[in-house]
Amino acid sequence: MEKEVNNMNSPQSILIIYTGGTIGMMKNPETGILDPFNFNQIEDQVPELKKLGHKISAIQFDPPLDSSNISSDVWVQLAVIIKDNFDFYHGFVILHGTDTMAFTASALSFMLEGLSKPVILTGSQLPISDLRTDGKDNLITSIEIAAAEKGGLPIVPEVCVYFENSLFRGNRTTKNSAENFNAFKSFNYPALAQTGIHIKYNFQAIHYPDKDEKLKIHTRLNKNIAILKIFPGMRENYVDAIINIDNLRGLIIETFGNGNAPNYDWFVSRIEKVIQKGVIVLNVTQCNSGHVEMGKYSTSKDLKRAGVLSGFDITVEAAIAKLMYLLGGEYSYSEIVAHMNLSLRGEISLADIH
C-alpha cells in the first residue's frame, strides 16, 4: 500500500517504509499481547509529521511484521523498494522492530552498493501510542536526518540506525538492551551524529560515495551459513551437528576474547576439514568491543594455520550479512577470501587494526 501523508511545498521528499515492530503496535485489551496496527494509526499518533514541512509518502507491509519474522526475503523486498523509488526521494526511513534491526541494516548496507542517499532504520522500545513512547522522537528525527542536505547533497548517504540521540552506521550496530531507550550500540565505530538541541554530524566518520557512483542492488543472498558459538565444555557432537549441516558454505566461529578457541586436536582438526571442503570460516569475537587478533595467543594460532579468516572487529550481524552477500555473488573461493579481508561498506576498521 502506498499513500501520501502530506504534500507541502517543500523540496525534500521522504519515503517511509513501515515494516512493523513495536513502534506500530498496540496492546490487545483482551489478550494483553502487542499486535501491530497500520500506518494510518501511526500518523494519527504523530500529528507533528504534518508540521515537518517535508513531502512524506509511506509504503506499508501488509501485515506489519514483528522483526523476529523478518527473513532475508524481506531484505530483498526492501532493497527493491529502495531501488524502484530511488530517483523520486531525497531519503528513506525504514520503520522496523528493534530485535533484528541491526541484521537488516547490515544486510542492506551490502545489498545497496554505491548508495548516495540516506536510508535510516528506526523503531522504538515503547509503542507510539504509549504516553512515554520513544517512537515519536525516533521517527521525527530520522525523517530530519534523511532530509538533511549540505551544499545540495545528503549529509548521511549511508544505511544507518537512529535510536535515542545517536545515529550509527547500520552495519556497526548491535541491539544491546531489551529495556533501555538507548537500545543500540556501535562498539567499534563512532556515532555518525548525536542529537540534542541540535543534530551534530560527525562528518569525518561518514562515508561519501564517488560522484559518479550509481546505485546497484544485490539481491542474491546465500543462506547456507551457520554460527558455531563456542563455550567451555562444548562437546564434539555439538560441533559436528553444526559443521555437518547440508550444503554449508560459510561458518562463523564465535570465539573468546581476541579470537581464541580451544586448541584441542579434535576441535582444530574438525575446523581444518571444513575449510578443506571449501567452506569459508570466519573468526568473530564474542566480545562487544575490540577485535580478533589471530596468532596473539597459541589458542588462535592453529585456527589461523588451518585457514580460518579474521573477522577483525565485525559484528556477528554484519558477518552474517557479508557472508550471505559474498556467497550469493558470482565470486570464486579466493575472491571471497580477498573480500572478507577488505572493508566493503565500512563494516571493519582495518586502518586501526593493522
Ligand code: ASP
Ligand atoms: N519484537 C519487536 C520487534 O522486533 C521488538 C521491537 O520492535 O522493539 O519487532
